[in-house]
Amino acid sequence: MPSSPSSTSGGRAGPTISTIAAEVGVSVPTVSKVLNGRSDVAPETRARIEEALQRSGYQRRRSQPQGTSPPLIDLVFHEIGSAWAMEIVRGVEEAASRAGVGVVLSTLGGRHSPEQGWMDRVLARRPVGVILVLSTLDPTQRHQLESRSIPFVVVDTDGETPADVATVGSNNWHGGLSATRHLLQLGHRRVAMASGPVDVLCSRARVDGFGSAHDELGVPVDPTLVRYENFTMEGGYRHGRALLTREDRPTAVFAGSDMQALGVLRAARELGLRVPEDLSLVGYDDLPLSAWVDPPLTTVHQPLHAMAATATRMVLEPSPTLGASLRRVDLATDLVVRSSTAPPPS
Numbered sequence: 525m526p527s528s529p530s531s532t533s534g535g536r537a538g539p540t541i542s543t544i545a546a547e548v549g550v551s552v553p554t555v556s557k558v559l560n561g562r563s564d565v566a567p568e569t570r571a572r573i574e575e576a577l578q579r580s581g582y583q584r585r586r587s588q589p590q591g592t593s594p595p596l597i598d599l600v601f602h603e604i605g606s607a608w609a610m611e612i613v614r615g616v617e618e619a620a621s622r623a624g625v626g627v628v629l630s631t632l633g634g635r636h637s638p639e640q641g642w643m644d645r646v647l648a649r650r651p652v653g654v655i656l657v658l659s660t661l662d663p664t665q666r667h668q669l670e671s672r673s674i675p676f677v678v679v680d681t682d683g684e685t686p687a688d689v690a691t692v693g694s695n696n697w698h699g700g701l702s703a704t705r706h707l708l709q710l711g712h713r714r715v716a717m718a719s720g721p722v723d724v725l726c727s728r729a730r731v732d733g734f735g736s737a738h739d740e741l742g743v744p745v746d747p748t749l750v751r752y753e754n755f756t757m758e759g760g761y762r763h764g765r766a767l768l769t770r771e772d773r774p775t776a777v778f779a780g781s782d783m784q785a786l787g788v789l790r791a792a793r794e795l796g797l798r799v800p801e802d803l804s805l806v807g808y809d810d811l812p813l814s815a816w817v818d819p820p821l822t823t824v825h826q827p828l829h830a831m832a833a834t835a836t837r838m839v840l841e842p843s844p845t846l847g848a849s850l851r852r853v854d855l856a857t858d859l860v861v862r863s864s865t866a867p868p869p870s
Contacts, residue, residue, distance in 0.1 A: 539580035548576050559672060560648060578667045594626045596651040597839060600642070602658045603634045606756065606783055607811045608828065612657055612679065615832025623840055625652060636660060643668055653839025655679060655832075658724065677835040680726055690851040692835045696726045699824040699857035700733025700778070701740075703806045706822070706859055707776040708741045711867045712804060716749040716774035718763035718784055727752065730780055730808065749774055753784070760787025768795050768803070775803065775868040782807035782814045782823055785864075789817070800866035810860055819863035827855045 545555045550569060558565055558573045565573075576582075599616050601609055613629065620627050628649065632638055636659050643665055646654060654669060654676040661669070661676070666689070669676050677690045685691055700717075707715050717734045720727035731750060738745045751766065753759035760779055767774055768791055779785035785807030789799060797803045799819060807814055810825035834853055 539577075539582040544573065544576050544580060544582060547580075548572050560650070562644075562648065574664065574668065577671045578664075582671050594624065596626045596628050596649055597836065598628050598630065598646050598649065598651045598654045600630045600632060600638065600654070600656050600659055602632045602636050604629075604631045607813060608755070608781065608783065608809055609657070611809075611811065611828040612832045615829040616655060616836050618829075619833040619836035620840075623836075625840065632659060637662060638665065640665075646674075647672060650674070653677070653836075655835050655839060660685060675839045677838045679831055679835050684725065688851070690838055692831050692838065692853045692855075693726065694826045694831060694855045694857050696729035696857070697733040697736070699808060699826065699859075700730035701737045702733075702857070702859040703778045703808070703824050704734045704737035705740065706861065706865065707778065707804060707806060708737060708743055710776075710804065710865060712774075712776040713743055713868075714746065714749065714772070714774040715776045715778060716763075716767045717751065718760060718767070718777055718779045718788060719750065719752050720755045720759075720780040720784070722752040727780055734778060755781040755784055757783045757787040757790075760784030761791050762787070764788035764791025765795075768792055768797060776805070776865070777803065778806045778808075780808055782809045782811045782821060784808075785814075785821055785823070786817065789864075800864050802869055804865040804868070806865060814860075815862065822862045822865040823860050825858045825860050827857075830855055 541555045545551060550573065554565060554569065555573055558570050597616065597620050599613065617627050628651065630642065632642070638659065638661070647668065650672070651674060654674060656676060657679045658681070660678065660681065677692060678685055680693050681691050704715060717731055719731050722728065735745055749767065751763050753763055760783060763784065764777070764787060767777060777788050779788055785805055788805060792799055792803050799805050805821065807821045807823035808826065809828065810823045814821040814823045
C-alpha cells in the first residue's frame with residue numbers, strides 16, 4: 525500500500541496538515557492556504573504555521589500539476605537585460621521545452637535575495653522546480669520550497685552557499701588564470717583587471733585567477749590596476765576611462781565580461797587608442813557578439829548554455845541521494861584567442 529504524503533522512510537507516521545493545524549491551533553484549510561502560497565492568511569498566523577512546518581520536518585510529496593496547464597519551472601534573475609542573461613534564458617527554455625515544461629521568468633530588481641511576495645507567487649504556482657541566477661534564498665525561504673518538495677538550483681551563485689544547496693557554475697578561477705596568463709605570455713607587464721562587483725563570488729574568483737597568473741610568471745600585481753564595477757558596458761566604460769587616462773596606463777585589460785570589454789573598447793577609441801596595437805583586451809563569457817565586434821574579441825568561453833541546461837535537468841530529475849560534491853557542478857572554461865590581443869607596443 526503506498527505511503528501517505530507525510531509518512532517517513534522508516535514507516536512511522538510523519539507530520540500531516542492535520543497535526544500541524546492542531547499544533548498551531550488553526551484549521552486545516554488555513555495550513556493548506558499557507559502551503560499553497562495564498563495571501564489571505566494573517567502574517568502572524570502564517571509565520572506560526574511556517575515555524576511549525578520547519579520544526580516538524582513536514583514535506584509534501586512531489587506531484588505533477590493537475591489539469592490541462594503544463595508543468596512550470598520558475599527562472600529568477602537578480603536582474604536581466606544583458607546578452608549574458610539571454611544565453612541563460614535560452615538554455616533553460618530549450619531544455620525545459622524538450623521535457624514539455626514551461627518557464628516563468630522573473631527578476632528581483634537588482635537584489636540578490638527575493639522578497640516574500642515573490643515566494644508567495646511561486647508557492648501558488650507550484651512549479652516543478654526553481655532556478656535562481658546570481659541569487660540566493662535565506663533559510664526560511666529554502667525551507668518553504670523544501671517543505672513543498674519544490675527542488676531548486678542556484679546558477680553562478682553570488683556568494684558561498686550551504687553545502688546541501690545544488691549549484692551550477694563554471695571554473696571562474698581558471699578562466700581568470702588563462703586570460704591573464706595569455707596576456708603575460710605576450711609580454712605585457714602592466715595588465716589591468718576590470719572586474720565585476722566585489723560582493724559577487726565569480727568576480728572574486730576571476731581576480732584570484734588574475735593574481736595567480738602573475739605569481740606563476742613572477743610578475744608583481746599593481747593593486748591600483750584592479751577595479752570592481754558592475755558587469756555592464758557602462759561599467760566597463762567607466763573602468764576604461766579611469767584606467768586609460770592614467771599616465772602609467774596599462775598595456776592590456778582583462779575585463780570581467782564581454783559587455784565590460786565593449787565598454788573598455790569604446791573608452792579606448794575615444795582616447796585615440798587602437799586595439800590591439802596600443803592596447804590588448806580580453807573579455808569573459810564568449811557571447812555570440814564577441815566574434816562580431818571590431819576587432820573580434822579574445823575572451824574566456826563560459827558554457828552558459830550548458831550551465832543552464834544542467835540546472836534545468838537537476839530540478840527536473842532531483843536526486844536526494846546525491847552527495848554534496850555531486851550537487852556542485854563546475855563546468856570547464858576555455859580561452860578563445862581572436863584579434864584583440866597582441867604583444868605590447870615596443
